[in-house]
């Protein structure tokens with residue numbers, strides 16, 4: 001099975017190169033994710049890359065109901 005880096009055909013899911021707040025580095029295909037933190041700064045919006053979204057079960061804002 002061959003897997004290259006170009007897995008996502010750009011359709012209606014906006015993504016891009018940016019800072020992933022979960023693994024603390026730049027990554028491709030980051031999406032805006034809403035984070036609800038208790039006890040710190042309250043709610044916020046951070047970007048997460050696809051692997052981190054899988055690991056942490058994050059749902060991009062655009063995909064939420």
Ligand SMILES: [Zn+2]
Pocket residue numbers: 020021022023024027048049050051052053
């Ligand atoms: Zn990440």
